[in-house]
Amino acid sequence: MLMNIVHYLISIWVPLVCAVIIVAVLPLVAGYIVLMERKVMADMQARLGPMRVGPHGLLQPIADALKLLIKEDIIPDEADKAIFWVAPLISVTAGMLAMSALAIGPWFQIADLNVGLLFVVGIGALGIFGIVLGGWASNSHYSLLGALRSAAQLVSYETAAGMAIVGALLLAGTLSTREIIQAQDDYGVWFIFAAPVGFFIYVVASIAETNRAPFDLPEAESELVAGYMTEYSGFRWALYFLAEYTNMVVVASIATTLFLGGWLRPFAGMPIFNFLDFFPTLLMLFVGAYCFYRAPKQPVKVQKMFMVAVGLGIFLVGAILAAPLAPSVNSMLPGLKPGLHGAFWFLLKVGLYIYLFMWLRFTFPRYRFDQLMRLGWQFLIPLSIVNVMGIGVALVLHRQWGWSHWTAFPLTTIATLAVAGWLGWADDKSEKEHPMVGET
Amino acid sequence: MADERIPFATHAESTVLGADEIVLNMGPQHPSTHGVLRVKLRLDGEKVIGSECVIGYLHRGVEKIAEHRSYQQFAPYVDRMDYVAAVSNGLGYCEAVEKLLGTEAPLRARVIRVILTELQRIASHLFWLGTHALDIGALTPLFYCLREREEILKIFEKYCGARLTTHAFRIGGLQYEAYDELEKDVERFCKPFDKRVDEYESLLTENRIWVGRTKGIGVLTAKEAIDYGASGPVIRASGVKWDIRKAMPYAAYDLYKFEIPTGQNGDTYDRYIVRLEEMRQSRLICLQAIENIPTGPIMGKVGKVLKPPPGEVYHAIEAPKGELGYYIVSDGTTQPYRVRIRPPSLINLEAFDKMIRGHLVADVVAIIGTLDIVLGEVDR
Amino acid sequence: MMLDQIVFYFFATLAVISAVLVVTRRNIVQSAIFLITALLATAGIFLQLHAEFLFIVQVILYAGGIMVLFVFVIMLINLDLSLHQVQFNRQWWLGLLLSLVLGAQLTVAIAVGRSGLPMGEPAPATMLEPSTQLVGKVLFTEYMLPFEVASILLLVAMIGAVVMAKKKV
C-alpha cells in the first residue's frame, strides 16, 4: 500500500515539483549567468565589471530584473499588436519546454521521454518562430532584416547540430537522456573522446543556434542596431533575453548529456580516482573561504554582512555535498550520493561549457552573414555527415570485426579530420576564385 | 466591399531578386558612424548598390569665425576640429602662421612639438583601432587601446593641463617649458609600448574571422587613391609611399630616422597593418627625440600683436588622418583675411561611395571604420 | 481516465478552432500562427496516445520545418500589396454548396459503412510499448524499398529547387 502511494506520488508530483523549480529558478540562473558573463568579460578586458550593487555586484541581476520590470513597455503603433505580444512568449516557452527532457541529476528529471533528445532538439527549433515573428511584428526595416538573417542562420545550423547529435546517438543507441548517460557509464569513456569531431561541430553549431559570439549577427549592434529586438523594451525585451540564456543552458545541457557524461564524475568507473568525490566539497569550502576573506574588505557594513551570509550559504552547500561521503549516512540513504554529486557534476560541466561560450565571445570579432552561411553549409554540414559515417564505420569495425576501442575510433576520427582539412582548403580556394563580395 | 483593385504597384527599380530596392538610412544617430554622419544606402537585398553621404550636422562655421578672431585667439578653435588629434591640428596652424610671419620656432620648441605630435598620433591611432575593432565585433581590443591612450593623455595633462583639446602650442614656439620628468614619462610609456602593439596583433592580425572580415574589403587602388585625393594611411595602404614628414619635413622631423609603412592592395586589412606599423614608427621617433632635447629658448621672437604682411601661405602637415593643410590669406591686419583648412577626413570620405559598392551592410561599417574619419573635422 | 478525456477534448477543440481561424483571418501572418497551433494541437493528441515518435516527428517536421518555410516566404514577398487587392471573390456561395454536398456524402459513408469497415477494438493507450525502436526496425527491414524510393524522390525535389534558384541569382 505504502509503495504504490509513493509510486503514485513520484509519478505525478515529482515532475510537477521539478517543473516548478525549473520555471522559477531558470530566470534567476539566467540573471546570474549574465552577471558571470559581465564579470568574465571585465576580467578579460583589464577592468572590474559591476561592483556597485551588492558586494562584487552580486545583487546586480536582481537590480536588472527590477529595472526591466519597471521600465516602460513600448509597442510601436503600426506594429501587429497580437503577434508583437506573442513572439517573445513563444521563444521563452520553447526554451523552457526543452529543459523538461533533460536530467540535471539522476533524481532531477521532469520526464524521461523515450524520444528525449529528439524532443529537446525539436522544441528548441520552435524558438525560431519567436525571433522571426518578433522581427516581423515590430514593423521596421532593421527588425525585418535581423529576423530574416536569424531565421536563415538558425535553420542552417540546426542541421549541423542535428547531425552532430546523430553521431553521438549512434554510440549511445538510445534517445532517452538517462540511458545515454548510462551508456557512457557502461562504456567507461565519455563520448567526447569517442567522437571528438562531433563534439567540435556541436560546439560551433550550438553557438550559432543561440545567436551568440562570433555568430551574433541578428542583433549585431553596429549594423542593425539590435536586430529583431530593436523595438522591444522593458519586460518583453527581458523575455527575449531570458529565452537566449535559457537556450544557452539547454544547449549546454545537451552537450553535457551527450558528450561530457552528464552527471558522471570524471573517471566514474575507476576506484583509484575516488578521491574526486571530495572535489565538490573542497571547491565549496574554497569559495566559502574566499567570501570570508573578501568580507571585511567591503566598503559598506551591510555588504560585509551579506558577504558573510554568502560565505555561510556556500559552506552549507559544501556540507550537504559532504554528507553522502560519510559511511553512516551513506548506508541509510544509498541514493543520496549519486543524486547530489550527480547534480553538482552536471551543473559544473554546464557552467564550464557556458564559460567557453563567453570566452569565444570576447576574443572573436563577428562573422559577416555570407561567411556565416558559407561556413554552415559548405563546411559544417558536410563535415557532420562525414562524421556520422565515420562513427558508423568505427562501430561496425568494433562490433562486427572485433577491433578494440582504441584502434577503431581514433582511426575514424583522423579520417574525419582529414576530410575536414580538405573541406576547409576547398572552401578557401573557392572563396578566392569568386568572392561573394566585389563589384556587381 | 470596396472593390478598389489597384494595378500591381510599379517598382522604382526592380532589382535582381525582383524585390523592391530598400533605401536603408544609417542615420546621424548610429553606433558606428564615428559621429554624426548620415549615409543613405541603396540596398538590393543585402548588397549595397549605391550610397549618398549627408554631412554638415556638426558644421560650426570655423572658417567664418577665423575671420573675426586674431591669429592667437583662433588657435583653440583649431583643436576642436579633429578632437581626437588636437595637438597635431595646433601644430599645423602654428607652423602655417609662423610661415606667414616668415619666422621659425627655436629648435628646442620644434623638438618638443615633434614629441607631443607623435604621442598624439599614437593616441589617435589607438582610439581608431579600439572603435574599428568594436564595429567589427571584437570587444576586447577597445579596452586595451584605451588603457594605453590613458597614459598619453596623462602626459598631455602634466604638460599643458588639458587632455583632449590641449592648445599646447603657441605661434612662434611653446607657452610652457617641458616639465622635468617629461623624458622619463615618455620613456616609461614608449619602452613597453612595442609589446602592447604585439598584444593587439596577437588578438587580431592572425585571427581568421578578422582577416575574413577585412581582407579584400573596401579596395582602393593606388590610381584611385591619388585621383580621390586620399592621404595619410589610406593612400599609403594603397601602395603610394608618401609621407609629408619625409617629403617636406617640417618641425624637427628631418632630425629623426623612421620608415613609412605601405600596403599593397589598399584594402581594410592593409590600412589596419599600416596604422599599426605607424604606431611603432612614432614610438621610435619619440625614443630618438627624448634622448637629447636641445636646450635653448622655447619661444621665437614674435611680438604680442601679430600683423603678418599681406599675402598667403599653404602649409600642410601629416596629421594622423592624412594631409591637414592650412591656406591662410592675410591682409596685414591682426585678423586673418581667410583661413581655409583642408580636412583629411572629408577628402578621404569622398572615396567611400566607390569603396562600398557591391559590399554588404556589415562591410559598410568596417569601411567607415577603416577610413578613420572624425566628423568634427569633416563638418568644421 | 478523466484526465485523458479532458486533455483530448482540449487538444481536439484547439485544433478545430485554429483550423477555422486559419481560413478566416485577414492578416496572413496570423493565419500562419493559427496553422502552427493546429499542427501542434494534433501533435499533442499523438503525445496523449503515447505515440512519442509521431509526436516529435509532427513537431519537428511540420512546425519546425515546413511552417518556418511558410513564415520565411511570407516575410520575403512584399505583403502589403496583396492586402489591398480584394481577398474574397463572389463565388463563395458555390464553395459553401460544394462543401455541404461533401459533408453529406461523408456522413452517409460512415453511417452505412460502420458495420462493414474492419475497424477492430481500439487498443488501450497504456499498453503500447515505446515505439521509436519499433518504427526504426520496421522502416529499415520490411519497408526498405518504399523508404529508398521516398528518399530518392526527396533528393530529386531538392536538386530541382537548387537548379531553379541558381538561374535566378
Added chain:
Amino acid sequence: MANDPEDKQPPASSPSEPPAAKPPAAAGEPVAKPPAAPVAPAAKPPAAAAPPKPPAPPKEGPVALENDLVKRYREKFGPAILEAWVDRKQAILVVARELLAEVCVYSRDDEKFDWLSDLTAVDWPKREKRFDIVLNMYSFEKNEKLRLKVYAGADERVPSVQGIWATANWMEREVYDMFGVVFEGHPDLKRILLPDEWQGYPLRKDYDILTQDQAWVRENLGIESGQ
C-alpha cells in the same frame, strides 16, 4: 608699428587692375628668401616688411617667377597665364578663367601634378572680379607644390575640374555652398554642409557672422533664432 593706412588700402584701391599689388613680394626682393630666415628683428619680419608699393605697373608680379615651370606654361598657354609670383617660397600662377580646365589637364598629365590637395575660394568684395578660386596641387614625382588661381566675378561660372581630379567633387560643392560660385559641368552641384534650402552664402564677406537664414530656422527648427 602704426597701422599703416596705405597698408590697408591696396586690396581695395586697385579694383580695375589685377591685384598685383596685393602680393607683398612686389617689393622686388630676390626670389629665394634665405631659407633659414635670420631671426627676424622684433616683430618686423624684413622680407615682407616693406609696405607694398602702389600697384605695380607690369601685369605679372615683379617677382616674375621665371623658372622653367612658368616658361613651359607660357609656351603652352601664352596670354592665358596672367601672372606668376612667389609668396613665401610658394609658386603661384594666375590663370584665365576660361582655360582653367585645359591648364589643369596639362598640369596633371605633363607637369605630373597628379594630386590635387586643395580647392577653395577667397572673397574680395571690393574687387571687380570678386572671387579667387585657388587650387593647390602637388606632384609626387617632383615633390613640388603649385598654386593655380582664377579670378571669377560674382555670377561668372567657373569650369569644374571634377573630371580631372575626382577629389574636386566635394571641394567644389563646398565652395558653391559657402561662396555661391557655380562650377560648370559638376555632376550634382548642391550644398554639402548647409541644409539644401538654406538661403545665403556664409563665407562671403558681406554675410555678417550673426545673420542666419531666419525663414529656414523658424520653419525647420521652429524657434525664433534669438541671436
